[in-house]
Amino acid sequence: MTMIDVNALHLAFGAVKVLNNVNLQVQAGQSFGLVGESGSGKTTVLRCLAGQYMHWDGQLRIGGHALGRKLDRARCREVQMVFQDPYGSLHPRHTIHTVLAEPLRIHGMDRERERVESILAKVGLNSSYRFRYPHQLSGGQRQRVAIARALILEPRVLLLDEPTSALDVSVQAEILNLLADLRERDGLTYLMVTHDLGVVAHLCDQVAVMQHGSIVETLTTEALCNNAAQHAYTRMLVDSSRSYSRDMAEA
Numbered sequence: 401m402t403m404i405d406v407n408a409l410h411l412a413f414g415a416v417k418v419l420n421n422v423n424l425q426v427q428a429g430q431s432f433g434l435v436g437e438s439g440s441g442k443t444t445v446l447r448c449l450a451g452q453y454m455h456w457d458g459q460l461r462i463g464g465h466a467l468g469r470k471l472d473r474a475r476c477r478e479v480q481m482v483f484q485d486p487y488g489s490l491h492p493r494h495t496i497h498t499v500l501a502e503p504l505r506i507h508g509m510d511r512e513r514e515r516v517e518s519i520l521a522k523v524g525l526n527s528s529y530r531f532r533y534p535h536q537l538s539g540g541q542r543q544r545v546a547i548a549r550a551l552i553l554e555p556r557v558l559l560l561d562e563p564t565s566a567l568d569v570s571v572q573a574e575i576l577n578l579l580a581d582l583r584e585r586d587g588l589t590y591l592m593v594t595h596d597l598g599v600v601a602h603l604c605d606q607v608a609v610m611q612h613g614s615i616v617e618t619l620t621t622e623a624l625c626n627n628a629a630q631h632a633y634t635r636m637l638v639d640s641s642r643s644y645s646r647d648m649a650e651a
């Protein structure tokens with residue numbers, strides 16, 4: 401079953417075309433990576449799906465339902481986004497309990513304390529974290545809270561915008577493993593923006609490569625890792641990532 405269907409998506413800001421005929425399909429339970437140079441439009445695709453822009457053209461579907469341009473409650477229950485910077489995305493004067501309970505209140509969901517404790521456990525934090533503030537957490541713990549907040553309404557789809565790039569290298573793998581476990585346990589579908597082909601290799605089944613607002617190539621992660629990319633730009637990305645890893649190993 402196709403869970404995310406982006407069909408002929410176009411978006412411009414004034415005269416500047418940011419997305420030009422973007423097409424991608426993600427099957428239920430799959431993890432799909434979006435890579436490409438800075439400014440190529442990756443985050444903008446996620447923002448259209450998350451309901452943050454209203455002036456796009458094309459068709460967007462989640463779980464077979466066509467998305468309107470306005471964000472409604474039904475979409476929040478179906479799709480949530482996790483941002484790159486967990487500190488910026490958590491209110492500094494709200495406790496973790498308040499952060500996690502807010503969506504439940506908005507959506508009139510019961511058993512607040514039980515749901516908050518259970519989602520914290522799911523992301524590997526014990527219930528004492530409910531009473532802490534974001535500045536009392538490490539970067540990795542903050543990102544766990546951001547993931548918990550995205551999951552508390554039990555969506556089927558997570559849109560992940562560089563979910564580990566603001567984190568210390570030592571905790572990046574922890575968060576990637578957590579995301580992999582959550583997907584497997586709950587059958588979640590991921591669409592993930594990253595600039596890191598290592599992250600793609602670790603977490604994604606398929607990957608689309610964007611350049612100048614369009615997808616230039618879609619391929620399986622296996623093909624990417626086996627050097628089977630066709631498009632010159634994809635090959636360049638793979639080569640530069642390999643030489644970067646080599647330089648790091650030699651340094």
Ligand SMILES: Nc1ncnc2c1ncn2[C@@H]1O[C@H](COP(=O)(O)OP(=O)(O)OP(=O)(O)O)[C@@H](O)[C@H]1O
Pocket residue numbers: 413418436437438439440441442443444445593595
């Ligand atoms: N609200 C906006 N108004 C005008 N231009 C915008 C707006 N949001 C994004 N853009 C432009 O759209 C283009 C695509 O941005 P986007 O953030 O999607 O790129 P990206 O591929 O995610 O890049 P990065 O990897 O650096 O995050 C950029 O040129 C950006 O300047």
